Ligand SMILES: Nc1ncnc2c1ncn2[C@@H]1O[C@H](COP(=O)(O)OP(=O)(O)O)[C@@H](O)[C@H]1O
């Protein structure tokens with residue numbers, strides 16, 4: 402387990418931190434110079450104090466100038482260090498976030514559906530930042546820690562070996578505190594991350610469902626749930642404050658005891674003439690530097706517990722398979738594939754291995770035409786469509802298009818040629834024209850307008866003040882569900898694909914609008930395969946072939962008149978939705 406986590410930390414280091422290794426090396430050199438120069442100041446300061454007693458003003462002036470120069474140089478170096486450090490860590494964080502974002506939007510659907518949207522937002526925003534800062538912290542502080550430890554150890558031993566024994570108490574005592582609390586830090590981090598995942602998911606659900614919340618009068622309940630989140634966060638904060646205060650308190654106790662010991666023991670040594678006051682001040686500064694270094698190591702150790710949680714969350718996504726990685730590459734460069742036939746052979750599939758949604762499903766389409774899939778809610782119609790565009794892969798059996806197993810074909814190539822239009826399609830808060838051009842950015846305004854005429858939405862658009870330049874609102878909220886369906890059908894037509902799958906895509910249209918669109922699609926089906934998915938039989942009676950789906954299998958197929966004669970389920974659906 403520990404090895405695995407370290408392997409992931411190493412993987413992250415090699416992939417992201419190493420890319421900026423030149424700047425990091427420069428940073429290390431600057432830190433080295435800065436610390437080496439800065440470490441002379443306690444000695445100079447101690448000498449100044451001793452000279453005050455000797456009234457040698459000339460030498461004191463030299464030391465004051467030296468001290469000033471050392472301070473200015475170390476400050477300038479630390480400003481440059483800070484600038485480079487911050488820009489490097491920002492750069493690496495953004496690189497990680499770019500990769501994470503890309504992975505999220507290309508992640509295979511089966512993995513993606515394991516995450517709530519808030520969880521993805523929280524991983525994208527919170528985790529990369531913490532991991533990168535940890536690495537930069539380690540890299541930059543390791544050199545600082547080593548130099549500080551070596552120099553301060555040298556000086557404390559040089560100034561007084563007797564006084565140095567205090568370290569023998571400080572180091573094991575601090576280590577003991579650290580080892581006993583670090584597992585609590587890890588647990589707390591896990592809780593905090595889980596909290597932020599569910600918090601962001603809750604917020605995004607609420608903001609996306611404003612109208613439903615109001616219409617169900619759920620404001621108070623939602624408000625109370627928000628209050629629950631706040632009190633949970635409050636509790637987590639209290640635990641975190643408590644923990645850091647306990648650690649802080651114990652650490653202070655250890656360091657105060659050490660300092661008091663130093664004062665007492667110094668007094669004895671000064672009394673015996675074995676130590677000067679100036680050297681005592683220098684010793685104090687060096688030993689505090691040593692203690693600081695030890696504390697830095699210990700706090701990095703605690704931080705590592707938190708980072709292990711973040712790295713696990715990052716790599717879970719970054720190392721998962723994207724669609725590109727599971728895609729075949731057949732026909733990637735050419736359009737040789739013949740999209741005139743589809744064959745679904747003995748396909749079984751389940752979103753969850755415990756429950757099959759499709760079971761030994763078979764159907765064939767061997768020429769262009771208008772085909773329909775009908776069946777009751779939940780029988781697997783949309784799932785079939787999702788397999789056809791490879792949103793999911795079959796568990797058993799195969800899907801072939803133009804004789805090619807789609808598992809061997811390039812996913813992008815398939816999706817360029819098979820358009821899948823859902824009942825609730827997506828729109829961005831952009832103009833109508835730009836939303837339609839998502840189908841194909843090279844399309845002309847005239848083509849956009851022609852297609853809108855074909856689906857009967859052009860008059861609605863022209864009656865708007867800004868016409869095709871009207872903003873659609875978030876998710877297209879400024880338009881009715883029927884208008885959005887017409888627009889999404891128009892957009893699909895602009896894609897000029899070989900196969901179109903309309904999944905309940907006319908469900909929100911009134912009778913005459915639906916008829917107009919179906920007539921148009923019947924025309925379209927002379928040169929392409931149109932698959933129309935519906936739970937309403939009345940809209941598909943003119944189909945060239947209808948497949949009746951029940952519990953994930955095709956139980957009958959044929960023309961409307963044949964099915965009315967031979968299929969009981971088809972009759973049931975036909976008469977109930979007529
Ligand atoms: N993303 C999903 N994860 C888990 N189960 C799903 C998912 N999508 C659909 N299902 C389940 O699969 C079955 C078939 O769904 P679907 O194909 O959407 O039916 P429909 O015929 O109404 O289009 C249903 O029982 C549904 O609950």
Ligand SMILES: [Mg+2]
Nearest residue numbers: 782783904905
């Ligand atoms: Mg469906």
